[in-house]
Amino acid sequence: MTSARDSRFIQALRARVRGEVRESEPLARHSTYRIGGPASVLLPGSAEDVGLALALAAEQGTPWFALGLGSNLLLPDEGLDALVIRLGKGLDRCDDLGQGRWRLGAGLPQPLAARRSAEAGFSGLHRFVGVPGTVGGGVYMNAGCHGGDWAGIVRQVTVVDPSGRDAILARDQIGFAYRGSGLGRRIVLEAEVELMPSDPPAIQAEVAELFRWRQEETPFNQPCCGSVFTNPGGPGRGKAGGVRTAGQLIDAAGLKGARQGGVEISRQHANYFVNLGGGTAADVRALIALARSTVRERFGVRLETEVKIVRPDGSFIPADQD
Numbered sequence: 001m002t003s004a005r006d007s008r009f010i011q012a013l014r015a016r017v018r019g020e021v022r023e024s025e026p027l028a029r030h031s032t033y034r035i036g037g038p039a040s041v042l043l044p045g046s047a048e049d050v051g052l053a054l055a056l057a058a059e060q061g062t063p064w065f066a067l068g069l070g071s072n073l074l075l076p077d078e079g080l081d082a083l084v085i086r087l088g089k090g091l092d093r094c095d096d097l098g099q100g101r102w103r104l105g106a107g108l109p110q111p112l113a114a115r116r117s118a119e120a121g122f123s124g125l126h127r128f129v130g131v132p133g134t135v136g137g138g139v140y141m142n143a144g145c146h147g148g149d150w151a152g153i154v155r156q157v158t159v160v161d162p163s164g165r166d167a168i169l170a171r172d173q174i175g176f177a178y179r180g181s182g183l184g185r186r187i188v189l190e191a192e193v194e195l196m197p198s199d200p201p202a203i204q205a206e207v208a209e210l211f212r213w214r215q216e217e218t219p220f221n222q223p224c225c226g227s228v229f230t231n232p233g234g235p236g237r238g239k240a241g242g243v244r245t246a247g248q249l250i251d252a253a254g255l256k257g258a259r260q261g262g263v264e265i266s267r268q269h270a271n272y273f274v275n276l277g278g279g280t281a282a283d284v285r286a287l288i289a290l291a292r293s294t295v296r297e298r299f300g301v302r303l304e305t306e307v308k309i310v311r312p313d314g315s316f317i318p319a320d321q322d
């Protein structure tokens with residue numbers, strides 16, 4: 001097995017791809033938490049680069065990790081001993097195919113896709129205006145909000161498998177679930193979605209209202225990963241009474257404003273933990289453990305993480321573990 005940090009691996013990768021390869025790149029630059037140590041990072045120049053990098057990694061037995069905007073991840077303070085393939089520019093097409101169909105590159109920011117499709121008079125993507133990830137991360141996570149998710153609009157996705165081969169998967173082959181998919185070790189290159197024609201001024205007014213809500217009700221402009229925990233009763237539970245949301249439970253446990261190192265449980269929205277500056281993954285994990293144990297003691301509810309906690313080898317800590 002060749003480490004992604006090995007200079008021979010970096011050289012071989014640079015010889016194959018058009019995109020940029022950065023050594024010892026701080027992952028904090030690629031995470032909305034602004035947390036994460038160093039790794040070898042490929043910024044692919046095209047979809048082809050992704051397949052070429054995966055083929056090289058397969059030949060050399062080098063672990064790899066797909067990264068979008070890092071808006072749903074807690075990356076390790078030690079960094080990653082894996083090739084980080086950061087999908088962004090170069091895979092950011094946004095093509096209106098007509099009749100409500102759009103082809104979107106995996107690296108396109110969801111808010112941009114939301115605004116462009118709304119300006120053209122289509123609804124469905126518009127709800128993602130305040131969800132700061134990429135299209136690829138949104139599909140992989142089946143991100144959702146305000147009554148909809150990616151599963152509701154995707155027709156098909158183009159993926160590349162770990163050997164570097166492309167495939168097109170129809171919607172029912174994607175294995176969409178609540179905040180997840182069955183894509184496993186495949187990287188999303190692009191997604192084709194089907195949107196509903198809408199009255200342009202009405203849909204743009206809705207976009208403006210959703211964005212206003214994000215800015216006023218959540219710590220939108222502070223480094224964070226959005227919701228730390230999933231809602232115990234599933235999506236949207238708690239709004240009309242009944243089972244409380246994760247945020248309501250953490251708030252009722254008196255934990256708003258609790259602080260560990262540079263990280264605080266937001267005073268504005270208790271399911272958001274914010275990096276006030278100099279925060280570490282260890283700080284966030286300590287607050288996750290605190291919120292989980294306090295809520296369990298007080299209300300008998302076991303919280304599961306929505307944020308994906310990454311180990312230094314690129315694997316994930318299960319959602320029910322600290």
Ligand SMILES: Cc1cc2nc3c(=O)[nH]c(=O)nc-3n(C[C@H](O)[C@H](O)[C@H](O)COP(=O)(O)OP(=O)(O)OC[C@H]3O[C@@H](n4cnc5c(N)ncnc54)[C@H](O)[C@@H]3O)c2cc1C
Pocket residue numbers: 032065066067068069070071072073087106130131132133134135136137138139140141142143144145179186187188189219220224225226227308
């Ligand atoms: C302020 C804020 C608000 C948020 N609000 C919401 C919300 O309302 N609803 C919601 O669902 N989420 C929300 N999130 C979380 C996050 O934005 C979404 O989950 C988003 O879709 C993740 O996209 P990303 O590109 O950042 O993925 P990343 O965080 O980079 O990655 C997430 C997972 O997807 C994988 N991945 C990323 N790109 C690809 C790809 N191209 N192919 C295969 N795998 C890939 C990664 O390996 C990882 O497992 C919020 C986050 C923030 C910071």
